[in-house]
Amino acid sequence: xxxxxxxxxxxxxxxxxxxxxxxxxxxxxxxxxxxxxxxxxxxxxxxxxxxxxxxxxxxxxxxxxxxxxxxxxxxxxxxxxxxxxxxxxxxxxxxxxxxxxxxxxxxxxxxxxxxxxxxxxxxxxxxxxxxxxxxxxxxxxxxxxxxxxxxxxxxxxxxxxxxxxxxxxxxxxxxxxxxxxxxxxxxxxxxxxxxxxxxxxxxxxxxxxxxxxxxxxxxxxxxxxxxxxxxxxxxxxxxxxxxxxxxxxxxxxxxxxxxxxxxxxxxxxxxxxxxxxxxxxxxxxxxxxxxxxxxxxxxxxxxxxxxxxxxxxxxxxxxxxxxxxxxxxxxxxxxxxxxxxxxxxxxxxxxxxxxxxxxxxxxxxxxxxxxxxxxxxxxxxxxxxxxxxxxxxxxxxxxxxxxxxxxxxxxxxxxxxxxxxxxxxxxxxxxxxxxxxxxxxxxxxxxxxxxxxxxxxxxxxxxxxxxxxxxxxxxxxxxxxxxxxxxxxxxxxxxxxxxxxxxxxxxxxxxxxxxxxxxxxxxxxxxxxxxxxxxxxxxxxxxxxxxxxxxxxxxxxxxxxxxxxxxxxxxxxxxxxxxxxxxxxxxxxxxxxxxxxxxxxxxxxxxxxxxxx
Amino acid sequence: xxxxxxxxxxxxxxxxxxxxxxxxxxxxxxxxxxxxxxxxxxxxxxxxxxxxxxxxxxxxxxxxxxxxxxxxxxxxxxxxxxxxxxxxxxxxxxxxxxxxxxxxxxxxxxxxxxxxxxxxxxxxxxxxxxxxxxxxxxxxxxxxxxxxxxxxxxxxxxxxxxxxxxxxxxxxxxxxxxxxxxxxxxxxxxxxxxxxxxxxxxxxxxxxxxxxxxxxxxxxxxxxxxxxxxxxxxxxxxxxxxxxxxxxxxxxxxxxxxxxxxxxxxxxxxxxxxxxxxxxxxxxxxxxxxxxxxxxxxxxxxxxx
Numbered sequence: 001x002x003x004x005x006x007x008x009x010x011x012x013x014x015x016x017x018x019x020x021x022x023x024x025x026x027x028x029x030x031x032x033x034x035x036x037x038x039x040x041x042x043x044x045x046x047x048x049x050x051x052x053x054x055x056x057x058x059x060x061x062x063x064x065x066x067x068x069x070x071x072x073x074x075x076x077x078x079x080x081x082x083x084x085x086x087x088x089x090x091x092x093x094x095x096x097x098x099x100x101x102x103x104x105x106x107x108x109x110x111x112x113x114x115x116x117x118x119x120x121x122x123x124x125x126x127x128x129x130x131x132x133x134x135x136x137x138x139x140x141x142x143x144x145x146x147x148x149x150x151x152x153x154x155x156x157x158x159x160x161x162x163x164x165x166x167x168x169x170x171x172x173x174x175x176x177x178x179x180x181x182x183x184x185x186x187x188x189x190x191x192x193x194x195x196x197x198x199x200x201x202x203x204x205x206x207x208x209x210x211x212x213x214x215x216x217x218x219x220x221x222x223x224x225x226x227x228x229x230x231x232x233x234x235x236x237x238x239x240x241x242x243x244x245x246x247x248x249x250x251x252x253x254x255x256x257x258x259x260x261x262x263x264x265x266x267x268x269x270x271x272x273x274x275x276x277x278x279x280x281x282x283x284x285x286x287x288x289x290x291x292x293x294x295x296x297x298x299x300x301x302x303x304x305x306x307x308x309x310x311x312x313x314x315x316x317x318x319x320x321x322x323x324x325x326x327x328x329x330x331x332x333x334x335x336x337x338x339x340x341x342x343x344x345x346x347x348x349x350x351x352x353x354x355x356x357x358x359x360x361x362x363x364x365x366x367x368x369x370x371x372x373x374x375x376x377x378x379x380x381x382x383x384x385x386x387x388x389x390x391x392x393x394x395x396x397x398x399x400x401x402x403x404x405x406x407x408x409x410x411x412x413x414x415x416x417x418x419x420x421x422x423x424x425x426x427x428x429x430x431x432x433x434x435x436x437x438x439x440x441x442x443x444x445x446x447x448x449x450x451x452x453x454x455x456x457x458x459x460x461x462x463x464x465x466x467x468x469x470x471x472x473x474x475x476x477x478x479x480x481x482x483x484x485x486x487x488x489x490x491x492x493x494x495x496x497x498x499x500x501x502x503x504x505x506x507x508x509x510x511x512x513x514x515x516x517x518x519x520x521x522x523x524x525x526x527x528x529x530x531x532x533x534x535x536x537x538x539x540x541x542x543x544x545x546x547x548x549x550x551x552x553x554x555x556x557x558x559x560x561x562x563x564x565x566x567x568x569x570x571x572x573x574x575x576x577x578x579x580x581x582x583x584x585x586x587x588x589x590x591x592x593x594x595x596x597x598x599x600x601x602x603x604x605x606x607x608x609x610x611x612x613x
Numbered sequence: 614x615x616x617x618x619x620x621x622x623x624x625x626x627x628x629x630x631x632x633x634x635x636x637x638x639x640x641x642x643x644x645x646x647x648x649x650x651x652x653x654x655x656x657x658x659x660x661x662x663x664x665x666x667x668x669x670x671x672x673x674x675x676x677x678x679x680x681x682x683x684x685x686x687x688x689x690x691x692x693x694x695x696x697x698x699x700x701x702x703x704x705x706x707x708x709x710x711x712x713x714x715x716x717x718x719x720x721x722x723x724x725x726x727x728x729x730x731x732x733x734x735x736x737x738x739x740x741x742x743x744x745x746x747x748x749x750x751x752x753x754x755x756x757x758x759x760x761x762x763x764x765x766x767x768x769x770x771x772x773x774x775x776x777x778x779x780x781x782x783x784x785x786x787x788x789x790x791x792x793x794x795x796x797x798x799x800x801x802x803x804x805x806x807x808x809x810x811x812x813x814x815x816x817x818x819x820x821x822x823x824x825x826x827x828x829x830x831x832x833x834x835x836x837x838x839x840x841x842x843x844x845x846x847x848x849x850x851x852x853x854x855x856x857x858x859x860x861x862x863x864x865x866x867x868x869x870x871x872x873x874x875x876x877x878x879x880x881x882x883x884x885x886x887x888x889x890x891x892x893x894x895x896x897x898x899x900x901x902x903x904x905x906x907x908x909x910x911x912x913x914x915x916x917x918x
Contacts (some may be wrong), residue, residue: 007723013721039697047650120663127660133807142664230666233697261704262698263869264780288779294762295778298770302777306842491645491882498655510653528657 024194029282030268030589030603030607032307033296037263037289041123041236041249043209044117047125049598052206053309054287057268057602059209059252062091062110063200067593067601070419070514072200076105076210076252077188086195086550087134093186098273107188111180112213117428118178120144121229121365126207129512130569132199134191136180142177143170146395149180150227163222167229195550198515205513210334212250219246237353252279254603263289281591283604293317300351300583306607308583317581318463322403324349350587354590356407358417358596359510359578363392363456363471367571368533370499371453378451379503382569383443388504389429389573390436391478392471401470403461409574412493412509413563417577417596421516421556427564429573433478440479448480457496458506460487467575468506497531507531508578514597516559517546523566532570616909620901624665625780630897636891640884641673644888647693653745668693670884680888689889704871707858708893710780711870714793714863715856716785719848721794722801726844729798732828734840735832737810744812745802752799761792761865778867789866792860797851801844808840853898 002593015040033051043055062077065085070348077091116122117130120143131137150158150166179191191201202208219235222228235249236255242248249257254276255268288305290296297320299305311317330343365385371377378384394408407414410428413421437447445451456472458464468485475481483504488496496502511518522529524543539562546558567574582594591604648664649655656664665671668691669679683690689700729745736742768788769777779785812818813836823830858872871890878886 007727010716010720010723013716037695038697039694042697045696062729076642120660121667123656123660123663123667124659125656126653127663128654128657140663141659144659147666226666233691233699236697261869262695263873274862289869290778290865291779291873292867295765295867297866298765298777300771302769304777392786441876494649495645514653 014358018571024150027338028284028286030284030307030602030605031286031288031305032309033288033290033299033305033419034309035289035293035296035313037293037330038266042231043206043211045122045124046114046206050311053598053600054251054266054268055209056206056600057255058249058253058257059206059251059287060097060105060208060274061205061213062093062203063202065201065514065597067595067599070595070599072204075204078502080200081367086197087192089190089192089199091188091190093188094275094358095186096275097252098275100256100273101212101215102269102273103212103214103250104185105210105252106185107182107506108185109210109213110188110208111182112216113209113211115174115178115179116211116231117207118174119170119229120147122231126205126512128205129202129205130197131204134193134194135177136179136193137329139174139178142173146170147227156225158227160222160224163224166227167222193208197550197555198513201514210252213254215247215250245387255285258284265289272417276603280603282603285602297583303609306584306589306609307592310580311583312581317401317529318584319475320349320583321354321405321579321581324352324354325403325405334556351583352574353584353586353592353594354579355582355594356414356416356596357510357580357598358414358575359508360409360412360414361406361575361578362409362412362508363389363573363575364502364507364532365570365572366500366503366505366532367535368500371503372499375453375501377451378445383439383441384445384451385570385573386429386445386568387436387440387479388475388481389570390432390439391474392573392575393431393474394575395431396468396474397470401466402576404579404580406576411518411563411567412572412574413511414577414596417511418514418516419523420552420569422560423516424560424564424567428569429567429570435473438481449483454481454483456485456504456506457488457493457502458485459490459493464506476510500531500533505531507572510578511597516556516563517543520566522558522565532571534569536565536569539565539569614907617906619901621718621906625896625899627769628899629892631889632895633888636888637677638882640879640882640887641676643879643882645882647822647884666881669887675773680885686705689892690885692886693883694877694886697718700885700886703874703886704889707854707869707871707874710868711858711863711872712856714789714868716851717790720796721790722797722862724850725794725798726801726918727805729802729825730809730831731837733802733806734809735828736815737832739759740870742806746805746900749802749806752795755795756861756867757796758794758858758861760795761862762789764792765865766900767833778865780868785866785868789862789868794865795856798845800851800857804843804847805840808843809836812836836917842909845908845912849901850898853894857894858896 012450034050036050038051038054040051041055043059046052046055063072064075066073072561076093076097078094079090080089082089093107099105105352109522114130117142118136119128119524120140140183146166164370181189183189183487196202206487216235219232220229223230236257237246237248238260240259241247250256254271256271258269259267266287268285270277270280290299293316296308296313297316298312300308327346327349328344333342334340335342365379367380368377369380391600398404398406398408410425411423412431413423415423415425425509440448456468458468465487472483472485475483497505497507509519520543521527523534523539525540542558542562542565546562548559584592587606590606649661662671665874668674674857680690691696691716692700692703695703718775730882733745765777765788768775775788776785809832813832818831821835858870860872860876863870863872874890878890
């Protein structure tokens with residue numbers, strides 16, 4: 001019976017495992033589901049929204065954004081003054097702000113965090129946001145050059161000591177040249193390259209939070225090979241896996257990181273040192289990582305998770321929103337004879353909470369004179385672009401194609417997303433086929449004759465494909481232009497954007513900080529994100545003027561004028577404002593305050609599952 | 614036998630080197646930049662270059678040299694997607710999970726498969742035989758994402774008997790293990806059924822029967838010894854495949870195993886993770902095949918190696 005042995009081995013292994021089952025733990029106060037594991041919890045390195053969602057709870061910046069007003073309010077800084085030229089900000093730090101290990105939060109912790117963000121050794125997606133600080137960009141480039149020189153040294157001259165000496169020199173150079181000063185432990189003076197009227201909003205962004213300088217610095221080492229500073233990637237370790245030599249991540253926000261099980265879950269518990277500890281609406285938050293949207297939704301309906309932020313779940317999220325919209329429409333309808341409301345018979349979709357986000361779904365036009373293959377580009381003429389933009393039936397797209405009721409976009413900066421900026425709706429472009437035909441004829445293509453070389457590219461996915469088809473149909477129908485559509489992989493679309501390997505491309509843009517420039521800067525001719533290659537001197541000069549204008553009202557007016565010009569030139573065709581969908585039962589989960597920017601105060605959220613008492 | 618083991622182990626580095634260079638060439642040729650997000654703000658070129666240098670990805674030779682240096686120390690490098698993780702740790706956290714799931718599904722597959730195969734062979738042409746073949750056909754034909762979703766809906770959605778996903782307790786194991794087991798169970802059932810039908814008609818069984826052995830004794834003591842061999846050779850690659858995870862099942866049931874990385878690492882163009890996974894998987898596959906070969910000789914004395 002030797003053949004039975006492999007089977008018995010498998011049996012024994014499984015039985016051994018079954019006897020090692022874990023114990024059930026107490027449920028966290030707030031449980032939410034995410035679809036992907038985090039890419040980084042390092043505040044100066046991360047850039048993905050699902051990472052920010054966790055890390056914003058661990059660190060408190062100088063200034064916070066108040067919701068729902070979306071205005072700056074004190075964080076670690078209790079007050080601040082701004083110099084007359086708008087270039088120097090002096091922050092007074094509160095003296096009761098503490099790290100989770102009991103240390104006081106000092107001005108030097110901010111300088112340390114910003115310095116590490118500015119080192120090319122640790123540079124990441126958002127490094128550039130700190131380049132508004134005086135000398136920051138020059139420092140970055142100086143260090144890059146120094147590293148370059150070091151790398152060229154002969155192997156025997158390289159050593160850890162030499163790399164450390166270079167690091168010391170770098171830090172000295174930083175204190176001399178970069179506009180940051182700490183006259184005392186609780187004063188931070190920030191000198192800027194130019195006036196930055198939105199510095200407070202910027203300072204509220206995740207890249208600008210402090211880190212506990214001592215523990216962070218203790219977990220770095222010098223690479224003798226390249227001369228670079230290397231950060232232990234596990235320095236953001238949770239309390240559960242910390243040891244004496246390898247301490248847990250020290251936080252100054254409402255929570256600390258208690259446990260992290262890669263691709264399973266992440267547990268935050270309230271930070272006892274946080275000054276508003278007593279006022280927090282919950283004392284623990286568990287994030288469970290569930291990649292599949294249907295499984296997420298199943299867990300939500302079973303009550304295992306309280307909240308699913310930014311739910312897409314394949315087509316699950318949009319479908320739930322469509323059902324909610326349909327129910328809304330059915331509200332008035334009643335059954336014949338009985339007079340019962342039809343909607344009452346159907347399952348409720350009240351737990352679906354859509355919110356228009358600070359992001360625009362748009363079509364981008366290649367504005368270069370020639371296409372990448374060297375053929376003349378008809379889109380170089382703004383009138384052709386305008387005609388195409390005028391012939392996009394946005395209402396039909398949101399009502400019949402996506403069917404998610406997104407707000408139709410006439411402007412690039414989403415209307416209503418910024419408290420003090422009034423996007424130029426009237427200058428915006430909406431569906432007007434008669435005018436489109438007229439403009440196209442003026443450009444020399446009456447009836448669409450003679451236009452060649454246009455293709456719409458989009459990343460494969462039904463929602464993008466259907467939209468592209470609808471747009472191509474309208475162009476054919478209204479303008480007589482045949483535009484083929486082509487789906488490509490997401491990364492390939494990104495590549496095409498960057499290299500202008502397209503004529504018309506789908507794109508999306510989300511704002512990072514509360515200022516119109518987060519949207520408009522990308523149309524400056526030298527901006528690295530100007531994928532349209534839009535270039536209009538009038539736009540440039542207005543943006544330049546706005547950059548030095550200290551009066552906020554006048555500045556906004558200038559930006560508004562600049563956006564008007566860009567829209568009339570049709571560098572892009574805005575289509576709609578994206579909508580994100582959160583799932584939660586508002587009878588149980590309170591104080592959510594959804595807003596276009598996805599700002600959250602998780603510590604204020606109260607979950608009442610109606611279990612105990 | 615010792616000679617075989619030694620030769621195979623000596624071959625291993627050569628096989629791994631060939632696989633490594635092919636994978637490396639393919640991974641390097643993938644379009645897109647793994648350090649850049651496909652949408653949103655793009656860092657300025659100097660920052661993008663600095664990021665590449667952090668990972669020695671500024672040029673192909675510098676990547677290869679540094680990768681080899683680290684590999685010699687047993688370090689598979691960082692992950693480009695999960696920047697706060699090392700590839701070693703990603704594999705170390707995912708492999709045991711996938712392995713447990715793999716063992717559980719092999720357990721189910723072996724039991725169901727052997728049971729169905731033997732029943733069918735004992736009573737060929739009967740209703741039992743017919744239904745076991747039918748189940749085998751269904752098991753082989755239905756892809757796991759269908760069976761997984763059906764199991765999920767029935768046992769987690771409609772009846773609430775089992776958790777819909779996650780990891781940590783034995784109850785989390787049942788649904789994905791069953792979903793994963795169906796296809797190999799069906800395959801094993803067919804191998805056993807056909808093997809037994811063949812062997813049961815052979816001379817030595819007839820002799821055994823003539824000497825007075827019952828059908829059952831002849832089957833279990835003599836015929837299975839031969840009919841099990843194809844199952845054994847199937848078990849090697851099947852064990853390697855199930856223990857390194859299944860993309861679909863792990864995604865549907867939210868299991869933090871290795872399977873999902875095989876697909877996502879390529880989609881994210883995470884070179885370090887791609888190479889690390891391929892190296893680990895190839896090693897496991899070669900070793901499992903070696904174990905199967907050795908077991909073969911041990912189960913069937915006719916085979917000499």
